[in-house]
Structures are given as C-alpha cells and as structure tokens.
Amino acid sequence: MLDFQGKRVTIMGLGFFGGTIGLARYLVSCGARVTITDLKSEAELQDSVEALSGLPVHFVLGRHDMRDFTDADAVFASPAVREDSPYLVRARASGVLLETEMNLFMRLCRxxxxxxxxxxxxxxxxxxxxxxxxxxxxxxxxxx
Structure with a gap:
C-alpha cells in the first residue's frame, strides 16, 4: 500500500527518541488517519509527543487497544516490537497489512x-x- 489517503494507520511504538516521528509526519502528509500506540506513558514520551503537536494524530499511551490493530488498514511496528506480539498476530489474522518504516522507505526510494x-x-x-x-x-x- 502506497496510497494512505483516508486510511486508518496504527503505528506501534513511539519510543523515547522519537523513532517513528518521521513516519507519523509522512503518513499524515499522505492523508492517513494515524493512531500511535505505546505501552509507555505520555509523561515518559513527552518529548516525542510534543514533537508531533499540531498534527492530527491520535495517541493511545500507557496501553494498547486491540481495536487499533484489528480495525486498521495498516499497522507499522517499530523495530523493537517482536513479530509474535499478540497485537500483530491478531492484526495479521484480521487481514491487516503489517509494515515497517524501512520497507516503506525501500519501496518509495528511487x-x-x-x-x-x-x-x-x-x-x-x-x-x-x-x-x-x-x-x-x-x-x-x-x-x-
């Protein structure tokens, strides 16, 4: 999937160092409806959350909600997330496209x-x- 216009996209893992900030900005610029979910709290991720202030991004922090994975059109998992995560397993079983930022870059880079x-x-x-x-x-x- 390269056309993210109007698509529901979940990013799993924001991280302390904002590893997926660039991905979130890119997806928003493509018209995606972006949800970022991370087990860390908003206080722990304050710098990363502030870096995305002003963007139409929905945060689910301190927990994961299975619906953010099963109801999405695509899920991007940070490299730190294991492939056998129950959230990714359920998303895959629901027919959701599982992606990584690196795979997207490889397809977009000419x-x-x-x-x-x-x-x-x-x-x-x-x-x-x-x-x-x-x-x-x-x-x-x-x-x-």
Whole structure:
C-alpha cells in the first residue's frame, strides 16, 4: 500500500527518541488517519509527543487497544516490537497489512540503497562508503 489517503494507520511504538516521528509526519502528509500506540506513558514520551503537536494524530499511551490493530488498514511496528506480539498476530489474522518504516522507505526510494548491518564497525564502514559514493556522485546520502 502506497496510497494512505483516508486510511486508518496504527503505528506501534513511539519510543523515547522519537523513532517513528518521521513516519507519523509522512503518513499524515499522505492523508492517513494515524493512531500511535505505546505501552509507555505520555509523561515518559513527552518529548516525542510534543514533537508531533499540531498534527492530527491520535495517541493511545500507557496501553494498547486491540481495536487499533484489528480495525486498521495498516499497522507499522517499530523495530523493537517482536513479530509474535499478540497485537500483530491478531492484526495479521484480521487481514491487516503489517509494515515497517524501512520497507516503506525501500519501496518509495528511487535510488540505489546500500545497507550496512552487523555487530561491529557499522559507523566506520558507513562513513567510508558514504565518502566513496559522494566522490562518485554529489547525490549520495548517508542515513541511519
């Protein structure tokens, strides 16, 4: 799904560092009706919630409501959420599209993507690849 206009989209996991803030902003800009749900309280997530102030986002904090998962058109789970979460299992059984921010990015990005994974050396390797790519093309970006 790339057309989110009017769709009910649940984002599972806001996080302390606002890991899904960019996703929420993007989905709102596409016309989605966004619900963000997190087991942490509003007080714990204050900075992340404030970063989305002014946007038409519905928050369910300190708990999850199964209906936010089973009644959605799509659910985006943060990387910290396990695939066997009962909420994701029920959403999947209800025919709801389960997505990740990374999968959405991969489908939307028109350029070549180089991914770096592993336990050690990712920053060094990414910096080196970024320098090589920028030398070859001024349209190269490093992100993470």
């Amino acid at each position: 350029g070549t993507i180089i991914g770096v994974t592993g336990s050690n050396g990712k920053t060094t390797t990414t910096s080196l690849i970024g320098a090589i790519m920028r030398a070859a093309s001024p349209r190269a970006w490093v992100g993470g």
